[in-house]
């Protein structure tokens with residue numbers, strides 16, 4: 001059986017870290033692409049040279065050309081600028097729109113049958129842009145944010161309870177901005193609803209921390225944004241597709257009536273497997289949760305309306 005091939009566009013912090021997780025989990029051969037000369041080649045060679053000691057057996061290549069990305073099974077787009085303290089993700093809109101547009105044109109030519117996972121921010125809007133530019137079906141175009149937002153929420157829950165991260169599950173819905181919706185009612189530790197285990201004030205505090213989780217890292221790093229957890233979250237989605245796992249994950253998906261929304265990409269629970277987004281899973285929301293979700297979608301539609309294709 002031919003080995004899978006994963007292209008990661010953008011060999012910066014998120015791209016290189018995603019490539020690392022993807023290679024370490026032997027999900028497929030990895031091609032790193034960037035406009036900077038030497039960077040994707042150098043990082044790919046360095047990562048490849050870790051294989052004998054780290055114990056993985058895949059090829060890792062770096063390039064400035066899309067030629068070598070040909071016939072990839074999955075393409076991850078991390079190309080673009082990251083925010084600095086004081087900026088919102090939406091401040092990156094026009095610069096990253098230009099980049100995501102040109103990258104999408106290149107990758108869709110080189111790998112017409114791939115699955116596309118968009119990471120560049122503002123990611124809900126950039127996923128919509130990639131969908132429009134690619135003209136691909138909705139099951140093959142998605143964005144990564146919910147896995148990251150949920151892993152942050154899970155981390156905070158586990159830390160508050162002083163229990164293993166393994167036993168904590170949680171869901172965050174909506175756009176990847178400060179209006180995202182951590183779903184407390186659907187969050188559990190060892191199968192027990194967290195509302196039965198933690199006081200309301202503690203839950204409210206970690207919900208707020210989750211919403212601002214990206215900004216917390218930006219303020220600490222000062223010169224860029226998070227990449228370890230984002231890179232690992234990308235690898236989880238790549239694995240779900242390439243290993244046909246049919247996982248239920250939150251992903252940025254195209255909505256055509258689900259959750260009362262149309263013609264927008266936003267984070268919702270999906271079944272992710274060998275056919276990409278196989279289904280958007282609709283769960284019942286309380287009126288308050290529905291209102292919060294609507295506000296979050298509105299916050300995605302606003303910058304979306306500024307895109308000129």
Ligand SMILES: NC(=O)C1=CN([C@@H]2O[C@H](COP(=O)(O)OP(=O)(O)OC[C@H]3O[C@@H](n4cnc5c(N)ncnc54)[C@H](O)[C@@H]3O)[C@@H](O)[C@H]2O)C=CC1
Pocket residue numbers: 009010011012013014015033034035036078079080081082083092096099102103118119120121123144145148176224225226227230
């Ligand atoms: N969706 C999410 O949850 C997350 C999204 N992000 C976003 O991911 C993006 C990347 O972040 P970092 O890796 O930290 O930034 P970075 O600055 O470390 O890397 C970005 C890379 O993209 C490259 N690039 C720029 N234009 C390109 C083009 N046309 N073709 C190919 N490569 C190009 C740059 O040369 C650079 O190496 C940012 O927009 C950031 O906001 C970051 C973390 C989480």
Ligand SMILES: O=C([O-])CC(=O)C(=O)O
Pocket residue numbers: 082083089121148176213214215217218225226230
């Ligand atoms: O906060 C940022 O700009 C990067 C990002 O999306 C995150 O870490 O959640």
